[in-house]
Amino acid sequence: MKVSFLLTNDDLPDLARGAAVLGTGGGGDPLVGRLLVEQALDEGHRVEVVEADELADSDLVISTAMMGAPTVVIEKLPAGDEAVHSLRRLEAHLGRTAIATIPMECGGLNSMIPLVVAARANIPVVDGDGMGRAFPELQMETFGVYGVPGSPLAVSNEHGYSAVIDTGEDNHQMESFARAVTIRMGGAAYIAEYSMSGADVKRTAIPGTLTLACDLGRTIRLAREAHRDPFDALRGHLAETIYRFGTVLMRGKIVDVERSVADGFTAGVAKIDAFDSDDTMSIHFRNENLVAYRNDEVVAIVPDLITVLDAETAQPITTDGMRYGQRVAVYGISTPEIMRTPEALAVFGPQAFGLAHPWAPLEELSA
Amino acid sequence: MKVSFLLTNDDLPDLARGAAVLGTGGGGDPLVGRLLVEQALDEGHRVEVVEADELADSDLVISTAMMGAPTVVIEKLPAGDEAVHSLRRLEAHLGRTAIATIPMECGGLNSMIPLVVAARANIPVVDGDGMGRAFPELQMETFGVYGVPGSPLAVSNEHGYSAVIDTGEDNHQMESFARAVTIRMGGAAYIAEYSMSGADVKRTAIPGTLTLACDLGRTIRLAREAHRDPFDALRGHLAETIYRFGTVLMRGKIVDVERSVADGFTAGVAKIDAFDSDDTMSIHFRNENLVAYRNDEVVAIVPDLITVLDAETAQPITTDGMRYGQRVAVYGISTPEIMRTPEALAVFGPQAFGLAHPWAPLEELSA
Numbered sequence: 113m114k115v116s117f118l119l120t121n122d123d124l125p126d127l128a129r130g131a132a133v134l135g136t137g138g139g140g141d142p143l144v145g146r147l148l149v150e151q152a153l154d155e156g157h158r159v160e161v162v163e164a165d166e167l168a169d170s171d172l173v174i175s176t177a178m179m180g181a182p183t184v185v186i187e188k189l190p191a192g193d194e195a196v197h198s199l200r201r202l203e204a205h206l207g208r209t210a211i212a213t214i215p216m217e218c219g220g221l222n223s224m225i226p227l228v229v230a231a232r233a234n235i236p237v238v239d240g241d242g243m244g245r246a247f248p249e250l251q252m253e254t255f256g257v258y259g260v261p262g263s264p265l266a267v268s269n270e271h272g273y274s275a276v277i278d279t280g281e282d283n284h285q286m287e288s289f290a291r292a293v294t295i296r297m298g299g300a301a302y303i304a305e306y307s308m309s310g311a312d313v314k315r316t317a318i319p320g321t322l323t324l325a326c327d328l329g330r331t332i333r334l335a336r337e338a339h340r341d342p343f344d345a346l347r348g349h350l351a352e353t354i355y356r357f358g359t360v361l362m363r364g365k366i367v368d369v370e371r372s373v374a375d376g377f378t379a380g381v382a383k384i385d386a387f388d389s390d391d392t393m394s395i396h397f398r399n400e401n402l403v404a405y406r407n408d409e410v411v412a413i414v415p416d417l418i419t420v421l422d423a424e425t426a427q428p429i430t431t432d433g434m435r436y437g438q439r440v441a442v443y444g445i446s447t448p449e450i451m452r453t454p455e456a457l458a459v460f461g462p463q464a465f466g467l468a469h470p471w472a473p474l475e476e477l478s479a
Numbered sequence: 480m481k482v483s484f485l486l487t488n489d490d491l492p493d494l495a496r497g498a499a500v501l502g503t504g505g506g507g508d509p510l511v512g513r514l515l516v517e518q519a520l521d522e523g524h525r526v527e528v529v530e531a532d533e534l535a536d537s538d539l540v541i542s543t544a545m546m547g548a549p550t551v552v553i554e555k556l557p558a559g560d561e562a563v564h565s566l567r568r569l570e571a572h573l574g575r576t577a578i579a580t581i582p583m584e585c586g587g588l589n590s591m592i593p594l595v596v597a598a599r600a601n602i603p604v605v606d607g608d609g610m611g612r613a614f615p616e617l618q619m620e621t622f623g624v625y626g627v628p629g630s631p632l633a634v635s636n637e638h639g640y641s642a643v644i645d646t647g648e649d650n651h652q653m654e655s656f657a658r659a660v661t662i663r664m665g666g667a668a669y670i671a672e673y674s675m676s677g678a679d680v681k682r683t684a685i686p687g688t689l690t691l692a693c694d695l696g697r698t699i700r701l702a703r704e705a706h707r708d709p710f711d712a713l714r715g716h717l718a719e720t721i722y723r724f725g726t727v728l729m730r731g732k733i734v735d736v737e738r739s740v741a742d743g744f745t746a747g748v749a750k751i752d753a754f755d756s757d758d759t760m761s762i763h764f765r766n767e768n769l770v771a772y773r774n775d776e777v778v779a780i781v782p783d784l785i786t787v788l789d790a791e792t793a794q795p796i797t798t799d800g801m802r803y804g805q806r807v808a809v810y811g812i813s814t815p816e817i818m819r820t821p822e823a824l825a826v827f828g829p830q831a832f833g834l835a836h837p838w839a840p841l842e843e844l845s846a
Contacts (some may be wrong), residue, residue: 201645205572273652275660278568279640285663289642292659296652 113166113212116239117325119159119227123326128331132428133346134321134442136417138400139220139246140182141430148192148228157231160214161239164319167310168477171211173238174307175255176229177222179290183238183477185221185433194268194302195229202266202304205276214313215239216253216306218321219246219400224301227456240317242306243460244355244451245417247400248377250290252460255306256411256449258316265305271299318448324353332426342426343441350445357446357475361404362386362393363423366438371431382434383401384422386444386450393442395420397431402465404442409432409477415452415460415469416474417445430475480533480579481692483606483715486526486594486717487516490693496697498590499795500713500810501688503784505767506613507549509796515559515595524598529579529683531686534677538578541674542622544589546634546657547667550799561635561669562596563622567738569633569682572643574775581605581680583620583673585688590668594597606715607684609673610827611722611818612784615744615766616777617657618650619827621817622673625683629653632672636664638771684817689721699793703807709793710808717812719743724813724842728771728778729753729760733805738798749787749801760809762787764798771809780834782810782827784812795806813841 119127128142167173174411176195183366203209213233215226218241230237242253256262268274275293279285281362286305294301308316331349335342343360350358364386371380377398384393394405401418404411412418418428423439434440450456452473458464461471486494489579510635520526533542545552572577580600582593585608597604607619623629630653635641642660646652653672661668675683698716700710710727715727731753738747744765750761758779762771769783771778779785787796790806801807817823819840823829828838 205643271647271649271652273644273646273649273656275642275644275656276572277640277642277660280638282638282640285638285640288663289640289660292643292663293644293656296655296659 113162113236115160115236116163117161120160121153121460124149126178126329126333127223127326128329129332129428130325130327131218131220132326133419134325134398134417135219135246135430136419137397137431138248139217142221142224144185144189145221145228147226148190149231149446151192152228152231159227159231161322162236164238164240164314166261166315167238168210169309169311172208172307172309173212173214173310173313174202174210174243174304175216176226176304178225178300179215179303180294184299185339188270188298188300191270191401193232194227194270195225195304197233197268197272197274198266198302198304199233201268201274201276202264202307205264205266206307210235212236214317215241215322215432216324217241217243217246219243223322223325234333237322238313239315239322240313240319241321242317244318244321244448245415246400247251247460250287250305253306254318254456255308255316257281257456257459260306260308260312260316265290265303267293267301267303267308269301273297295318300466318450336425342403343443346426346443354448355464356446359444359478361442361444361478362391362406363441364393366434366436366440369434369436384440395442398465399431402466403429403462403469410469411478412444412474413462413469413471414465415447415456417447419443419445444474444478480603481601482527482531483530484528485534486528488520491516492695493700494590494693495762496618496699496795497692497698498587498823499666500584500695501585501692501784501787502587502613502795502797504764505615506584506589506799509588509591510775511552511556512588512591512595515557516591516598518559519595519598522787524548526594526598526690529603531607531680531684531844534579534605534680536676536678537672540579540677540680541569541577541671542583542609543580543671544583545592546670547661551590551666552812555637555665555667555783557669559595559600561637562592562671563599564635564639564641565633565669566596566600566641567688568635568641569631569674572631572633572672577602579603579605579785580610581684582689584608584610584613584691584845586610590689590692597684602610604689605680605684606689607680607686608688609684610643611685611688612782613767617654617672619831620626621823622672622675622683623650624823624826627675627679627683629672632657634660634668634670634671636668660787662838669770679698685817703792710810713810715794721815722812725844726811726845727771728809728811728845729758730755730808731760733801733803735806736801736803742821745798753809762809765832766798768833770829777836779841780836780838781832782823783812784814786810786812811841
């Protein structure tokens with residue numbers, strides 16, 4: 113298999129920054145994951161990134177991730193082999209060995225966990241994922257949208273305790289059972305799921321999203337270093353990708369953040385007053401930013417990406433990190449076509465989050 | 480393996496009645512389980528009961544049971560093959576086939592489920608169990624007390640969805656994870672756990688408890704039919720078993736029942752005024768009856784059995800079934816010695832239920 117690139121310690125700050133952009137306010141701080149990757153690289157392991165097209169159709173690929181509350185991970189630091197343990201349990205259950213792993217989610221912390229698995233299990237990681245951003249639940253993956261069952265799923269914690277969950281083709285029940293075990297494991301655990309063929313990866317994954325996260329992070333950094341506008345630079349880079357379109361939805365000051373925690377989710381609304389007009393933007397979030405209103409008009413809605421960046425440096429700000437007085441640019445990014453089909457919108461469109469407004473493309477809403 | 484007896488439809492009413500006595504107010508109504516056994520027998524399956532001594536030391540034995548709220552089972556009737564499915568998943572995980580199954584619990588509904596498994600999987604059921612009565616949690620088994628890990632455990636529901644949980648030697652975490660999945664499965668599920676050798680069964684199980692349940696139920700029935708006192712008949716039968724001692728703690732009228740449901744348990748206190756004195760008995764329960772006070776003196780405490788029987792017919796009454804005005808006899812039964820060791824009391828003695836009073840033998844307390 114031709115290796116696309118070897119990921120190094122030098123790539124990690126850019127990847128973390130770009131993954132936070134794609135995290136759309138959620139997905140967790142990549143910091144802990146980044147430290148785990150650095151540790152593995154420092155021990156002499158390699159992180160080989162391969163393109164999906166390099167896979168043979170019959171290769172077995174297994175997705176790996178952290179599940180649960182990223183805030184818990186900071187208090188309950190992982191040893192680094194938890195997700196590998198889940199991979200091994202799932203392999204034993206299947207009676208087959210994975211040729212590669214793939215992120216389920218390229219936004220936030222979960223951009224990093226599969227790199228740790230790749231390093232420690234000595235297998236490549238596929239450049240792509242099943243969300244193209246961050247989402248809160250395991251059924252919200254293009255893998256599942258296009259017919260790959262997420263189950264069987266293995267979930268492990270830092271004690272090596274584990275469960276292998278089998279819910280047939282029911283990815284909602286898989287999410288439910290795995291969530292229940294994760295909560296009993298202390299709120300954070302590590303999973304292996306969506307075992308699939310190389311052919312399935314090529315058909316269902318959003319390609320190139322590890323590279324995209326690195327590129328977005330690098331684009332912001334290089335613009336800063338060259339004293340160019342990072343938002344223009346982002347727009348320019350996105351135009352060359354399958355995401356196609358990025359735009360500043362508003363620049364302004366955060367004037368209010370309402371936030372409450374329920375059922376393991378952080379939900380709320382942030383209000384932003386524009387710098388250059390009387391307009392107000394309100395962003396409704398549930399872990400991730402879901403919908404942005406300019407005054408009373410929807411200007412961006414899930415699964416299109418809404419990410420809040422520092423107005424000067426374009427540093428991403430999570431929904432947990434938003435504070436009164438912050439000067440921000442709200443940035444919209446259109447999702448790839450594979451995430452906008454009726455099947456995809458049924459699984460992670462506005463209705464899946466209980467929003468009444470129908471989905472419409474960011475390019476049109478923000479025009 | 481020499482079959483001790485073939486269980487028939489004619490045995491089931493006695494078994495159900497006796498299992499309800501051993502259920503000490505909890506364990507669930509055996510009715511649904513009894514219907515499942517009848518169905519299997521009517522389809523031509525056999526229920527072969529064997530003594531533990533018939534097992535070879537190297538035989539693999541797996542315990543099977545219902546987990547969750549018995550009240551849910553009545554609304555969500557099982558198809559009958561759920562526990563067999565768990566057995567098969569656990570066998571696949573272990574890479575070995577069970578020679579026999581064994582009840583984890585001889586009280587209430589779970590006296591019946593292993594009989595369904597035995598019939599449908601065409602293996603014998605061992606005459607014995609791991610509780611000698613009913614208890615609410617999976618770590619409360621003599622198997623675990625004497626060193627058999629309950630994990631790996633398989634849990635399945637009526638859709639064939641399942642999880643195989645592995646918590647090493649930590650039976651409390653096994654209980655916790657399995658409980659979480661059971662709740663997400665709708666509140667009732669079917670498990671296979673405590674896979675062990677024939678030698679372990681002989682060393683750790685409470686022997687003869689299926690026979691005991693049948694005998695207690697038959698003793699009550701025959702006494703009724705002969706117009707003899709069923710409580711004296713119970714005392715006479717128990718004296719010939721490893722339980723040794725049974726006694727009426729009080730005869731009286733239920734004058735108050737406080738009951739609340741929390742965390743999936745029914746907890747409360749029943750008050751009984753004696754027929755023949757000014758004494759009052761209060762029974763504290765949490766699914767099962769845990770402690771009985773005569774006025775302010777403890778007269779029986781877990782793991783000794785406290786069971787409430789109809790004052791005339793000796794029909795067992797569950798904690799859910801107790802009502803103001805019922806005329807009852809509160810009956811105490813001493814537990815076998817294997818359930819009274821310091822190791823056993825640490826797992827299912829008074830402290831394990833949050834009771835302040837230390838354990839003391841029923842024979843002394845009730846004297």
